[in-house]
Amino acid sequence: MTALATPKPTLKAPSDDKRWRIVDATMRRHGYDPHALIESLHSVQQVFGFLDEPAMRYVAASLKVPLSKVFGVATFYHYFTLKPQGKHACVVCLGTACYIKGSGAILKDVSERHGILDGQTTPDGELSLLSARCIGACGLAPAVVLDGEVIGKASVDQVSLRLERILQS
Amino acid sequence: MTPEELTAIAAKKADEHAAYQHVVNVCMESGCMSSRSDAVATALDGEIKKRNLGGKCCIKRVGCLCSCAQGPMVSLGTGQTMYKGVSPADAADLVDSLGSAPPARLAFPADQPFFSRQRRVVREFAGTFDPEDIEESIRVGAYQALRKAVTEMTPAEVIQEISTSGLRGRGGAGFPTGLKWSTVAKASGSPKYVVCNGDEGDPGAFMDRSVMEGDPHRVIEGMAIAAYAVGAEHGYIYVRAEYPLAVKRINKAINQANRAGLLGRNIFGAKFSFDIEVRLGAGAFVCGEETALLTSIAGNRGVPRPRPPFPANYGLFGKPTLLNNVETYANIAPIITRGGAWFATIGTAKSKGTKIFALTGKVNNTGLIEVEMGITLREIIFDIGGGIPDGRKFKAAQTGGPSGGCIPEQYLDIPVDYESLASVGSIMGSGGLIVMDDTSNMVDVARFFMDFCMSESCGKCVPCRVGTYQMHEILRRIYDRQGRLEDLTLLRELCDMLKATSLCGLGQTAPNPVLSTLKYFENEYLDLIAAARQTKGNEVHA
Numbered sequence: 001m002t003a004l005a006t007p008k009p010t011l012k013a014p015s016d017d018k019r020w021r022i023v024d025a026t027m028r029r030h031g032y033d034p035h036a037l038i039e040s041l042h043s044v045q046q047v048f049g050f051l052d053e054p055a056m057r058y059v060a061a062s063l064k065v066p067l068s069k070v071f072g073v074a075t076f077y078h079y080f081t082l083k084p085q086g087k088h089a090c091v092v093c094l095g096t097a098c099y100i101k102g103s104g105a106i107l108k109d110v111s112e113r114h115g116i117l118d119g120q121t122t123p124d125g126e127l128s129l130l131s132a133r134c135i136g137a138c139g140l141a142p143a144v145v146l147d148g149e150v151i152g153k154a155s156v157d158q159v160s161l162r163l164e165r166i167l168q169s
Numbered sequence: 170m171t172p173e174e175l176t177a178i179a180a181k182k183a184d185e186h187a188a189y190q191h192v193v194n195v196c197m198e199s200g201c202m203s204s205r206s207d208a209v210a211t212a213l214d215g216e217i218k219k220r221n222l223g224g225k226c227c228i229k230r231v232g233c234l235c236s237c238a239q240g241p242m243v244s245l246g247t248g249q250t251m252y253k254g255v256s257p258a259d260a261a262d263l264v265d266s267l268g269s270a271p272p273a274r275l276a277f278p279a280d281q282p283f284f285s286r287q288r289r290v291v292r293e294f295a296g297t298f299d300p301e302d303i304e305e306s307i308r309v310g311a312y313q314a315l316r317k318a319v320t321e322m323t324p325a326e327v328i329q330e331i332s333t334s335g336l337r338g339r340g341g342a343g344f345p346t347g348l349k350w351s352t353v354a355k356a357s358g359s360p361k362y363v364v365c366n367g368d369e370g371d372p373g374a375f376m377d378r379s380v381m382e383g384d385p386h387r388v389i390e391g392m393a394i395a396a397y398a399v400g401a402e403h404g405y406i407y408v409r410a411e412y413p414l415a416v417k418r419i420n421k422a423i424n425q426a427n428r429a430g431l432l433g434r435n436i437f438g439a440k441f442s443f444d445i446e447v448r449l450g451a452g453a454f455v456c457g458e459e460t461a462l463l464t465s466i467a468g469n470r471g472v473p474r475p476r477p478p479f480p481a482n483y484g485l486f487g488k489p490t491l492l493n494n495v496e497t498y499a500n501i502a503p504i505i506t507r508g509g510a511w512f513a514t515i516g517t518a519k520s521k522g523t524k525i526f527a528l529t530g531k532v533n534n535t536g537l538i539e540v541e542m543g544i545t546l547r548e549i550i551f552d553i554g555g556g557i558p559d560g561r562k563f564k565a566a567q568t569g570g571p572s573g574g575c576i577p578e579q580y581l582d583i584p585v586d587y588e589s590l591a592s593v594g595s596i597m598g599s600g601g602l603i604v605m606d607d608t609s610n611m612v613d614v615a616r617f618f619m620d621f622c623m624s625e626s627c628g629k630c631v632p633c634r635v636g637t638y639q640m641h642e643i644l645r646r647i648y649d650r651q652g653r654l655e656d657l658t659l660l661r662e663l664c665d666m667l668k669a670t671s672l673c674g675l676g677q678t679a680p681n682p683v684l685s686t687l688k689y690f691e692n693e694y695l696d697l698i699a700a701a702r703q704t705k706g707n708e709v710h711a
Contacts (some may be wrong), residue, residue: 037468042410042449076470076627077451079410094361096373096603097529098566099617105336123558132623133454136412138529138601139536150203153238157303 011046011061012109014054019047023055027062034065037073050081076135086121086128088166091145095134103142107131109156110163126167172316172429172437182308188224190559191267194296195255196242199375199414201234205257206241213243215294216264226267229305232383233283237536239277240382247285247297252467253277270353282552288541288683290515290523291499295383300418303425304409306386318394320440320649322505326538327398328354331501337523340457340494341368341569341598343520343587344672349491351686352481354463357487362398363404363443364485364492366462367419370409370454371570374601376525379496381408381415381539384499385422387605391498394505396443399491403464404445406631411452420447434458434538454571456624459492460675461627472627473673489607494599496525516542520597522588530567530603533558535624549580550604565689569598571618571625572678574685575611594685596628596678611690612697615683616644633676636667647694650701657694660687 004072011019026043030036040063043053051074060070074080092098092107107118110129114122137143140152144159146166151159179370195201195210213228234242239253243263252263252275270276289295294309294416318327332347353361360456365388369377376536381388408416425446426432434442441524448466456462456471465471484490500522504512514524520542526549529535533555540549546566557563562625565575574595576583585588589595605614623637640663646652664680671677687694 033465035467035468038451038465039449039468042227042451060573072470073468076451079450079452094372096570096601096617097535099372100530100603100605100614104445132411132453133370133625134374134379134411136369137203137237138199138238138373138527139534140203140377140601142527143203150199152200152203 002037011058014058020058022047023059027059032168034063034163037063037065037070038077041074043069045080052082077147083121084125087126088147088148089128089130089145090163091130091135093137093141093145094131095138095141097138097141098134098143101141103144103154106142106144106154106156106159109160113160113163117148128162172320175312175582176480176674177476178307179310179313182304183259184500186227186308189701190225192227192246192458193263193267194229194234194244194248196232196234196296197230197241197300198233198237198379199412200237200614201242202414204240207254208257209243209255209260211469212260212430212698213263214230216260216459218262222229226264228299228537229297230299230539232300233292233299233379233537234296235287235536236534237275237540237558238534245295249279250276251279251284258527271559283536283555286544286548286553287539288515288523288540290348290503290512291380291496292383292537292539293503295379300383300385301421303386303422303431307383310506311386311502312390314505315393315431316392316437318397318505319437319441322356324398326398327340327394327505327551330509331398331507334504334512335509335516335519335707336497336500336504336512337520337587338494338597339500339524341572341596343597343695346493349481349493350395350398351492352400355491358482358489359400360403360488361399361401362464362485362490363392363399363401364390364463365404365406365495365498366457366492367406367408367412367415367495368450368462369412369495369599370457370625371599371601372446372566373527374528374599376407376537376600378412378415380397380495380499380525381412385418386426387499387502388419388495389422389426389432391445391501392445393436395491395493395498395502399489401443401491402442404443406445406447406468407448407450407451407456407462410449416447416449421657423447453623453627454677455627455673458675461491461673463490464494470627473675474496474674479700487654504609508694510673517584517586519588522596524585524600526600526602528554528602528604531557531561531606531608532604533637540656542586543584545582545584549585549602554604557604557606561608563604564609565605565611565614567603567605567614567682568601569596569597569681570601571621571680572596572674572681573598573601574681575605575614575689576685577689578614589638595690596681609669610648611646612644613685615686617640617650618682619644619679622675624673624688630670630676633672633679636663636671637675637679639663640667640680644683647697647701650697651691651706652698652701654695654698656698657687657691
C-alpha cells in the first residue's frame with residue numbers, strides 16, 4: 001500500500017463540481033502515484049460518465065504525468081470514452097456466443113432504426129448505441145444491456161420494443 | 170487469527186447450518202442476477218418471515234448453480250433438488266413444496282447428465298455458501314489450506330506439492346505451475362509480487378468471472394499460498410472493469426480477510442505477511458498477455474514487450490513476479506489440503522485435474538461446467554450439453570476464443586487435454602466452448618474473430634497491426650462474394666507470417682481460427698469464391 005506518500009498541495013479542480021472530491025479521494029488513496037493513472041481515470045469516468053480534456057489535464061497535473069500519456073492511456077483502453085454518452089445506453093453484446101445466436105442482427109436493427117452507428121449517440125442526446133466484446137452473460141445469449149439492465153435471449157423485436165418504451169418515458 | 174480460531178469459526182458455522190431443516194440456495198451470479206434472482210431471494214426471505222420459519226429455513230445467496238440459461242436458479246442443500254426459472258411470484262409455492270417434490274413448472278432434475286457428468290474440484294462447494302460472507306466460506310473449508318501451508322510446510326514443500334500435482338496454467342497455454350513457482354522462488358531481487366490475471370477478455374468465456382463471484386476467498390487463499398511459496402508480500406488482482414459484481418465481491422473478500430487477519434501481517438502467527446490490491450482492467454484484450462498486463466497494472470498502455478526477460482525474473486515494476494490465472498489459483502487450496510498425489514490421479518497423463526468450461530452457443534444446456542481432463546468433446550456437447558437444439562446438425566466446436574480454432578465433427582472423440590486440442594489446430598484456451606450448428610458460416614466465423622483481433626491489436630508490432638487488418642479485408646471480401654481463388658494462398662501466407670513474426674501471443678495465435686476453418690471447412694471458402702465468379706460472369710454477359 002502507498003499509504004505513506006506525502007500529501008501534495010492540492011491543485012485546483014477544473015470546476016466547483018463536488019464530484020471532483022471523489023476523484024481527489026481516489027488519487028489521494030493511491031498517494032498521487034503515477035501508477036494509479038488508470039484507477040484515477042476510472043474514477044473520473046465513474047462520476048462524470050466520460051473523460052474530457054479538462055479532466056485529463058487535471059489528472060495529468062495531479063499525478064505529474066505528461067498529458068500525452070494520459071491521452072494515450074485514455075484512448076488505448078476501450079472502456080474509456082472521451083465523448084459524453086446519451087441519456088440512455090443500449091449495449092449489444094458481440095461476444096462469440098451472442099454473435100452466433102444473432103446479436104449482429106439486433107445491432108443492425110437498432111442502428112438502422114435510430115440512424116446511429118455503433119459508438120454513436122443520437123443528435124438529441126437521447127440514445128447511445130454501443131457494442132461490447134463480451135459481457136460474460138454467454139449463457140443468456142444473445143444479450144443486450146439497456147440502461148444497465150441485461151436482457152437475456154434477446155430478439156430484434158423485443159429490443160426495439162423495449163427501446164421505444166424507454167425513449168418515450 | 171490463530172489456527173484454533175479458524176477451526177472454531179468453521180465448527181460454529183457448520184452447527185448453525187446443520188440446525189436448519191431446509192437450506193434454500195439462490196444463485197446470485199451475474200447471469201441469474203440479470204434475470205432478477207435478487208428479487209427472488211428477497212421474496213423467499215419475505216415468505217419465510219411471514220410464516221415464521223426463520224429457525225427452520227434459511228435463504229442463502231450463493232455462487233453459480235451452473236445452468237445459467239435456465240435462471241434464476243434455486244437449489245436445496247448441496248444441490249440434490251434444483252429449481253429453474255424461479256420468479257418472485259413463485260416464492261410461496263416453492264416454500265410450500267419444501268420437504269416434498271418441487272412444483273412441476275419449476276422442477277429441474279438434479280440427476281441429469283448436465284450435473285452428474287461433471288467433476289468438481291475448483292467449484293467443489295460453489296453454490297452451497299454465501300461468497301460475500303467470509304465465515305460461510307470458512308465453513309466450507311476456506312483458509313484451511315493456507316493454515317496448513319503456513320504452519321506445517323516450508324515454502325519448498327509447498328512448491329514440491331504443486332509440482333507433484335502436475336497442475337498446468339489454466340489461462341490457456343498450460344505452462345507447468347510448479348515450475349513457474351520455483352523459478353520465481355529462486356529469482357533474485359526483492360520485493361517479489363504475486364499477480365492474478367482476472368482480465369477474462371475472451372469473448373464467450375465467463376469461468377473466471379464465475380469463480381471470482383462465487384468463491385472469491387479461494388482465489389485469495391491460492392494467491393496467499395503462492396506468496397508464501399515464492400516469498401512475496403504484496404499481490405495484485407487484475408480484474409476486468411466490465412465485471413462489476415466480481416470486482417465488488419473480490420474487494421469485499423479482501424477487506425474481510427484483512428479484518429480477520431487472514432491477510433496482513435504475521436498470518437497465523439507465522440513470519441509471513443501478505444496483502445492484496447485490486448487493479449481494474451479497462452477493456453483491452455491484449456492485457457491478457459502477461460507482460461502487457463503487468464505494464465497495465467503500472468498505469469500504462471497495455472503493450473507487451475519481448476520475452477525474455479520473463480516476468481518470473483523481471484516483472485511488475487522490474488521485480489520478480491508470479492503471474493497466474495484465476496482458475497489456476499483456485500486449484501491451489503485443494504492440492505495443498507489433499508496433496509499433489511491426489512490431484513494427479515484426476516485427468517490424463519499430461520493434463521491433470523479438471524477444467525471449467527463456459528458451454529455456450531447452439532447447444533441445449535448452456536452454462537458453466539467443470540469436467541475432468543480427458544473427457545471427450547462429444548461427451549461434453551451431447552451428454553452434458555444435451556445436443557444441438559431445433560433438430561439442427563452439429564458443425565463445429567470452438568475453443569480458445571480468438572486464439573483457438575474450430576474443431577469439426579470428425580474430431581469430437583478426442584480427449585480434452587492441452588496436447589490433443591493443439592494437435593487438431595485449436596487450444597485449450599481459458600475455457601470458452603462455443604458450439605456451432607449448420608446455420609453458421611465458417612468464413613463469417615473466421616472473419617468475426619479476425620475483426621476482434623484487428624481491433625484488439627495494440628499496434629506495437631507491424632505483423633499484427635497490419636497483418637490482422639489485411640486478413641480481415643480478405644475474409645470480408647470472400648464473405649461478401651467478391652473473393653478470388655488467389656485469396657486463399659494469400660491468406661495462408663499471411664497466417665504463416667503472423668505466426669512467425671508477431672511479438673506476442675495475440676498476433677501469433679490470431680491466424681488459428683482462419684487456419685482451422687481453412688483446413689476443415691475449405692469448401693465453404695470455395696463455395697463463396699465460386700459464387701463470386703458466377704456473379705462476375707453474369708455481369709460480363711449482361
